[in-house]
Amino acid sequence: VFDFGEVRQTVVQKAAETPAVYTPTTTDGQSPEQIYQTLSGGVVMVLSDFASAGTDQFGQTQSAQALGTGFVVDKDGYILTNAHVVTRDATCNFTRVGVAVTDNDDAPPELRYEAGLVALDPLLDLAVLKVTASIDPAQALPPSFTALTLGDSDALDIGDPLGVWG
Numbered sequence: 001v002f003d004f005g006e007v008r009q010t011v012v013q014k015a016a017e018t019p020a021v022y023t024p025t026t027t028d029g030q031s032p033e034q035i036y037q038t039l040s041g042g043v044v045m046v047l048s049d050f051a052s053a054g055t056d057q058f059g060q061t062q063s064a065q066a067l068g069t070g071f072v073v074d075k076d077g078y079i080l081t082n083a084h085v086v087t088r089d090a091t092c093n094f095t096r097v098g099v100a101v102t103d104n105d106d107a108p109p110e111l112r113y114e115a116g117l118v119a120l121d122p123l124l125d126l127a128v129l130k131v132t133a134s135i136d137p138a139q140a141l142p143p144s145f146t147a148l149t150l151g152d153s154d155a156l157d158i159g160d161p162l163g164v165w166g
Contacts, residue, residue: 004048012153014093014104017166019071021034041101041146042071042072042147043148044069044072044079044099044101045068045069045070046067046085046097046099046100046129047097047098048085048086048094048098049063049064050066050094052130055059066085066088066094067085068082069081070099070129071148072148073145074147076145077113078118078128078130079099079130079131080127080129081126083122083125083126083158086117086127087127094117097115097116098113099112099113099114099129100112104156107142112135112136113132113135113141114134115131115132116128118130118151
């Protein structure tokens, strides 16, 4: 038990004036919401199926899935994602990669496309995929995808705001 002595006076201090909602803006004046509205069409969900992920205690072959995000880097459907989303180890690569997109903020991503692996760098944990087909055979691939422009890191200075989406 602590003994702080007698309390002789109650002091009430006014709280600092802070806004209820902080809305930062980027250097070009866009809020995070505006950036999302502008760029979200180029962000995708990547779902990989693995046929063999080892065996269980009964000797049964186990399958597995991996889920991650990626972003479209080219209007022809090239996607940059993480290598660990499309490979588990050197002996267990995906059997199928699906790409899910969303048309509006209120709907969850919908699995629409299949993709193939173009390049993989496990050390950098990067993979490049290419959309190859629609999941629904009646649905054609779009004429182009919404590609996000890669930034120029040489144009950044220390202290510049940075947004990472996806």
